[in-house]
Every structure is written in structure tokens, then in C-alpha cells.
Amino acid sequence: MNAAAPTREQLSLPAVLEALANPLRLRVVAQLAAAPEAGLSCGELLPDVSKSTASHHWRILRDAGILEHRRDGRHIRPVLRRADLDARFPGLLDVVLANARELVRPASATS
Amino acid sequence: MNAAAPTREQLSLPAVLEALANPLRLRVVAQLAAAPEAGLSCGELLPDVSKSTASHHWRILRDAGILEHRRDGRHIRPVLRRADLDARFPGLLDVVLANARELVRPASATS
DNA sequence: TTCATCGTTCGAGTATAGGCGAACTGTTGT
DNA sequence: ACAACAGTTCGCCTATACTCGAACGATGAA
Numbered sequence: 001m002n003a004a005a006p007t008r009e010q011l012s013l014p015a016v017l018e019a020l021a022n023p024l025r026l027r028v029v030a031q032l033a034a035a036p037e038a039g040l041s042c043g044e045l046l047p048d049v050s051k052s053t054a055s056h057h058w059r060i061l062r063d064a065g066i067l068e069h070r071r072d073g074r075h076i077r078p079v080l081r082r083a084d085l086d087a088r089f090p091g092l093l094d095v096v097l098a099n100a101r102e103l104v105r106p107a108s109a110t111s
Numbered sequence: 112m113n114a115a116a117p118t119r120e121q122l123s124l125p126a127v128l129e130a131l132a133n134p135l136r137l138r139v140v141a142q143l144a145a146a147p148e149a150g151l152s153c154g155e156l157l158p159d160v161s162k163s164t165a166s167h168h169w170r171i172l173r174d175a176g177i178l179e180h181r182r183d184g185r186h187i188r189p190v191l192r193r194a195d196l197d198a199r200f201p202g203l204l205d206v207v208l209a210n211a212r213e214l215v216r217p218a219s220a221t222s
Numbered sequence: 223t224t225c226a227t228c229g230t231t232c233g234a235g236t237a238t239a240g241g242c243g244a245a246c247t248g249t250t251g252t
Numbered sequence: 253a254c255a256a257c258a259g260t261t262c263g264c265c266t267a268t269a270c271t272c273g274a275a276c277g278a279t280g281a282a
Contacts, residue, residue: 013137013207013210013211013214014132014133014134014137015132017128017129017131017132017137017207018128018129018132020128021125021126021128021129021132022125022239022240023125024240026124026125026128041258041259042258042259043257043258043259049240049241049242050241050242050243051243051258051259051260052241052242052243052244052259052260052261052262053240053241053242054259055259055260055261056239056240056241056260057240058259058260059260060239069259071248071249073249073250073258074248074249074250074256074257074258074259075249075257075258075259076258076259088210089206089210090206090209090210091202091206091209091210092206092207092210095200095201095202095203095206096124096128096203098201098202099124099199099200099201099202099203100124103124133269133270152228152229153228153229154227154228154229160270160271160272161271161272161273162228162229162230162273163229163230163231163232163271163272163273163274164270164271164272165229166229166230166231167230167269167270167271168270169229169230170230171269180229182229182278182279184228184279184280185226185227185228185229185278185279185280186227186228186229186279187228187229223282224281224282225280225281225282226279226280226281226282227278227279227280227281228277228278228279228280229276229277229278229279230275230276230277230278231274231275231276231277232273232274232275232276233272233273233274233275234271234272234273235270235271235272236269236270236271237268237269237270237271238267238268238269238270239266239267239268239269240265240266240267240268241264241265241266241267242263242264242265243262243263243264244261244262244263245260245261245262245263246259246260246261246262247258247259247260247261248257248258248259248260249256249257249258249259250255250256250257250258251254251255251256251257252253252254252255252256
């Protein structure tokens with residue numbers, strides 16, 4: 001069950017796309033990319049689902065190699081594995097995130 | 112069940128990523144992008160699965176708006192909706208396909 | 223018209239995704 | 253030591269993905 005985080009070389013394109021194909025996950029990845037220094041915790045990034053559901057999504061993102069967990073006290077700060085992703089799939093994360101901006105801003109502003 | 116092909120404006124990033132997240136589908140999309148003029152048919156592009164399975168995958172790709180079907184005699188030629196994809200998600204298809212080359216060449220040639 | 227061909231649809235089976243609550247683990251603070 | 257908090261894990265449920273074979277529909281050829 002525990003798939004263990006893939007090394008940079010083990011990153012799989014289908015797995016990465018699969019992980020990013022979920023609106024909830026794509027949103028938190030976009031948030032992390034937009035504010036890497038904010039140090040947001042798991043709970044802060046996914047406040048709208050139960051803890052077990054949130055944990056499920058974090059696991060998929062970790063197993064795909066998109067992020068890793070850093071413990072900070074009793075919080076866990078997910079951090080993007082940007083260097084690994086950019087090395088293995090150049091341009092992919094940037095392009096996906098550039099086209100996902102409307103998911104972070106929940107389709108409100110007419111401006 | 113029939114989701115009908117989305118217009119250019121209706122293209123959804125999660126749906127597109129989901130459709131491309133399957134190795135079989137990613138491969139045929141890459142093949143179509145590499146040889147748009149070849150006019151390959153559904154059966155030629157997916158010879159290794161049953162007809163019903165192939166049809167299932169074509170439907171997902173059509174429903175995501177990645178390609179459309181053009182009848183040519185008794186064959187059907189899937190064609191990429193490149194203009195629509197590039198307009199809605201600039202750079203996405205190019206980047207994904209650039210990083211999917213190893214799927215078209217099944218990891219053999221040392222050359 | 224009759225037949226073969228190509229793809230779709232239908233029904234079914236197995237596997238996985240995504241959701242939850244309850245119970246557990248690890249950390250901090252009292 | 254103990255309580256509070258943050259995530260994880262474990263069942264469990266429902267929904268969807270993926271696969272197939274059989275039957276159906278459309279097309280072109282004999």
C-alpha cells in the first residue's frame with residue numbers, strides 16, 4: 001500500500017498527470033507553488049474535507065513525487081519537489097500551473 | 112452517459128489531465144501528434160486491446176475534448192483538436208508530449 | 223442484397239478513487 | 253503524566269475506471 005516516494009529518476013509522467021488531474025489536488029499544488037514561503041500546513045491547505053480525505057490526497061501527491069512532507073512541530077508542511085519535477089519533466093509544472101490559475105481564484109472576479 | 116464533446120471554452124484542465132494520465136491514451140495522443148498526416152485509424156492506433164476497450168478510451172479522449180472522430184469510409188480517423196487545446200491551455204499539449212516521448216519509443220533503442 | 227469490416231454499445235467483473243468516522247501515532251504544552 | 257492537537261491508518265461505502273465478449277449499427281464491396 002505504501003508506495004514510497006519516487007526518486008527523481010523514478011518520477012512517472014502518467015502518475016504525475018493523474019495526481020494533478022484532481023481539482024482539489026491541483027488547487028493545493030497551485031497554492032504551494034504560488035506561496036512556497038508561506039509554510040502552510042496540511043490542514044490549512046485543505047480545510048474543506050475531512051482529515052482522512054485530506055491525508056488520502058496528500059498521499060497521492062507524495063506517491064507521485066510532486067511534494068514531500070516536512071514536520072514542523074506538530075504541523076506538517078507539504079513542500080513542492082520543484083527541482084526534481086523540473087529536472088525530470090521540464091516545463092510541465094509551470095505550464096500546468098499557468099493554466100490552473102482559475103482554480104486558485106475560484107472563478108469570481110469579472111476583472 | 113454521453114457527455115458530448117466540449118467546445119473550446121468548455122475544455123476542463125482536470126478532464127484533460129485525467130485523459131492524458133493513462134499510458135495507453137497518452138501514447139496514442141503522442142502518435143497522433145507526431146504523425147497528424149498519417150491518417151491512422153482507431154484500430155491501427157490501439158491494436159493491443161479489444162475493440163470495446165479501445166472504444167472506451169477513444170470516448171474518454173473525445174469527451175475531454177482532446178480529439179474528434181472523422182469518419183472515412185468504414186474507418187474512423189481520430190484527429191487532435193490541437194487549435195482548441197493550444198488556445199485554451201497554451202503550451203500544455205506541447206510540454207506533455209515533449210515529456211512523453213519515451214512512451215512512443217518503448218524504451219528500447221540505444222541509438 | 224448479402225457479406226465482411228470497423229467501431230460503438232451493452233452487460234458484467236475486478237480494481238481503484240474518493241469520501242467519511244473512529245481509532246491510532248507523534249508532538250507540544252501544562 | 254496528561255491533555256490537546258495534527259496527520260495517518262483502518263474499515264467501510266459508493267462511484268467510476270478498465271477490461272472483456274457478445275450483440276448492434278454503419279459503411280463499402282461482391
